[in-house]
Amino acid sequence: MNAKPEPAVLPLDVERIRADFPLLSRTVHGKPLIYFDNANTSQKPVSVIEAVDRHYRQHNANVARAVHTLGEEATASYEGARDALARFINASSRDEVILTSGTTQAINLVAYSYALPRLKAGDAILTTVMEHHANIVPWQLVAERTGATVKAAPIDTNGELILEKFFEMLTPEVKLACVGHVSNVLGTVNPIREIARECRKRGIPLLVDGSQAAPHRRIDVQALGCDFYAITGHKMLAPTGTGALWARREHLMAMPPFFGGGEMIREVRFEGTVFADPPHRFEAGTPNIAGFAGMAAAIRYIEDIGFDRLEAYEQDLLAYATKAIENLPGVRIFGRAKEKEPVVSFLLEGAHANDMATLLDLQGVAVRSGHHCAHPLMHFFGVPATLRASLAFYNTKTEVDGFIEAIGKVRKLLL
Ligand SMILES: Cc1ncc(COP(=O)(O)O)c(C=O)c1O
Incomplete structure (x- = not known):
């Protein structure tokens, strides 16, 4: 038969x-x-709503502080979301995934922890004309404080990045390139692999704003070949106030913290503080624990489809x-x-x-x-x-x- x-x-x-x-x-x-x-924000399936509800009804406690059962459950749920995210974007290690409130925080983290300490007058950051303000304004703020400049690569009337121009603009002054994976206005998908290859040849780190890509396509940060990748949870079925920054471990290890406070230290003395290793170094304070319970459920929902x-x-x-x-x-x-x-x-x-x-x-x-x-x-x-x-x-x-x-x-x- x-x-x-x-x-x-x-x-x-x-x-x-x-x-x-x-x-x-x-x-x-x-x-x-x-x-x-x-593209503004997605709706949420019952499984995500219930995951948030379940957190508050059954597991509510702070993370990484309490040894009691609820504290352990809340921590396991929060760290479980990191595992789910690492799998979702094919990160080589869960420690490369920083949980943030969204893409805006993720990009600002790179701006203040990576770019600000490194850039100086005469340096440049290259972005494109089609970016969301979240991938423009943080760079302008860093440029103002360092004397660097922000350059924008042009697009054509179809709304596609003019790649030759972009590559031409990757001059030695450029110390960071920042490109959206998908335009929130035009839907344009930028060829990140090709862009990453050219950036890598010139030794220029590449940040990708993946806010509009992650809800629609499989993200593989290792295959893309970029250095930083920012994600928004609330556009991909997860609760508002969730997101992530993925970054290569060598960058994270070299980055000072952006926020200081609880949860991000190894030892605090008035003579000086020793910071925790990434990812916790970048997660000061109480995070959106319930939101990340929802984020893990959102990822499961998408993976099931x-x-x-x-x-x-x-x-x-x-x-x-x-x-x-x-x-x-x-x-x-x-x-x-x-x-x-x-x-x-x-x-x-x-x-x-x-x-x-x-x-x-x-x-x-x-x-x-x-x-x-x-x-x-x-x-x-x-x-x-x-x-x-x-x-x-x-x-x-x-x-x-x-x-x-x-x-x-x-x-x-x-x-
Ligand atoms: C392309 C792009 N980048 C960044 C953002 C900001 O993301 P978040 O809401 O996670 O801060 C948005 C949200 O509209 C976006 O569309």
Whole structure:
């Protein structure tokens, strides 16, 4: 008997998945919610909500302090999240994973612990025009204090980084390169492996802002070849106030702490303090213990789906949404990169993005409007704002149809 060949990637059962996300079944202004603001923050599955709830109901205690049972359980849960993260991004050691409140804290940690002590007048930090402010402003603050400069590599009108220019700009003054893996506005996926290879050839460390990549694609920090990788938990199903910085051990060992306080020391005397080894050296104070219980559950949820299925589904949905949006009269789409994550930024002729978003909300549609914390990118495209539909694996083509229908209604009101 000839067995039917298994499809390479099993399709994702989106209705079953949606049932795991309580918030997706609510209504807004009497309409079923269409949540297309996932690049801002994702919704949370029951398993994540329950992990946080379980922490407070059964395991609540501080970490790394108490020897009692609850303290040990809380510590095991918190450290378990580090293990889950290390696996999730394929770090070679759990000690290379610093738990942070998000990408902003992760990048600031590199800015203040790595860049600030090293940079001097005449040095430069290279970033790109498409970055989120979290990957611009910390470098400007370091530059102000050291006399270094911040340079930005250009992009083309498709929203792709002009790689030759970027490589040309990797001059000897550049002491750190900082690039987003995926643009939060354009969805552009930057070729991090290639960028890392060129940086490495020149001995320039590379930081990658992975805030918008980790929810959509398998991250392998060893294969990427970068030096620092920042992650946001709340965009990948985990609670707000969770995230991580991965860094090569040799960098972490050489970095002084950014915050001082409890949990990050080996011995404190008034003559001087001996700091703990990484990762705890960088985790002063009481962390978001319940949040990281949720983070571990979020990673388990994503791993259960599998990135092959998740990506296949999201890419199909992106193609469907892009086509539907392209067909809107008077539309201008921002971001036409060959490789994209499921984000579509656009404007409709004669309609302001904020007015559109406000009226769409009345139709139950949640989309973000504004500059998306990317002023230089808005400046490049010559617009103050865009409307951004950002999708996740729990969104559907039916929702895309509903979104387009809602836009039709809003247009009638506005134009
Ligand atoms: C590309 C990018 N970098 C950084 C951030 C900031 O991340 P966090 O909320 O984890 O601080 C965001 C959030 O919108 C983002 O989209």
